[in-house]
Amino acid sequence: MTGDDVHLMLSWRNQEMNRQVSKTSHEITPEEHARWWSAVRTDPTRRVLMYLREAVPCGVVTFFDLRLDGPRTGSWGFYLDADGLAGRGETLPAWLAVMRAAVDHAFDDLALDRLDGEVLAHNTVVRQMNRRFRFVEGEPRTEISDGREITVIPISLHRENRRRR
Numbered sequence: 001m002t003g004d005d006v007h008l009m010l011s012w013r014n015q016e017m018n019r020q021v022s023k024t025s026h027e028i029t030p031e032e033h034a035r036w037w038s039a040v041r042t043d044p045t046r047r048v049l050m051y052l053r054e055a056v057p058c059g060v061v062t063f064f065d066l067r068l069d070g071p072r073t074g075s076w077g078f079y080l081d082a083d084g085l086a087g088r089g090e091t092l093p094a095w096l097a098v099m100r101a102a103v104d105h106a107f108d109d110l111a112l113d114r115l116d117g118e119v120l121a122h123n124t125v126v127r128q129m130n131r132r133f134r135f136v137e138g139e140p141r142t143e144i145s146d147g148r149e150i151t152v153i154p155i156s157l158h159r160e161n162r163r164r165r
Contacts (some may be wrong), residue, residue, distance in 0.1 A: 005050055006037055008081075009060050017082040021123045023147045051078070051098045051104070058085055058094060061102045063110065075116040078102060099133055107159050114158050121151035134161050 010033040012018060040046050045066045051059030059080040066074040078098055085091045106115045116164045119126050121140055130137075139153035 001050060008057055012154045013079055017080050018079045021120055023145045053094050059098050072111055072113045074100060074110060074112050076106060077117060080083060103133060103162060107162055114156055117155045118152050119152055119155055130155050134163050
């Protein structure tokens with residue numbers, strides 16, 4: 001990824017809509033982001049991918065905690081350029097496409113057996129979309145993050161349960 005891509009990631013991650021549905025809700029500083037990027041880019045248990053829509057960067061998918069020996073598992077998350085996509089009227093199609101691409105990458109390219117993630121309980125729209133993609137919710141837990149109490153729901157999708165096109 002280029003320096004411009006890394007700057008785009010930070011600007012999208014700091015959009016209000018993305019912060020409202022993330023465990024880390026504060027505005028991330030350039031220094032925090034640089035530390036994260038420095039650690040992530042060489043970590044063999046992580047992958048950070050830029051999502052392109054018609055050759056325009058508009059989202060980030062992260063895979064982390066990858067275990068590629070034994071039971072092949074990993075966790076994931078994503079965020080989009082919510083403001084830019086909304087302005088172009090492309091939010092829902094981009095959202096569906098990035099989820100489909102991420103799930104395909106997890107099972108077809110990374111060859112995972114199970115894909116895990118988390119969603120905040122109040123994010124009902126994402127929870128519905130996760131169910132559409134056949135993710136199963138686990139037991140909710142309460143955490144304190146950025147000085148606020150949040151309810152986090154683990155999700156998982158097993159290879160054999162994935163939705164095929």
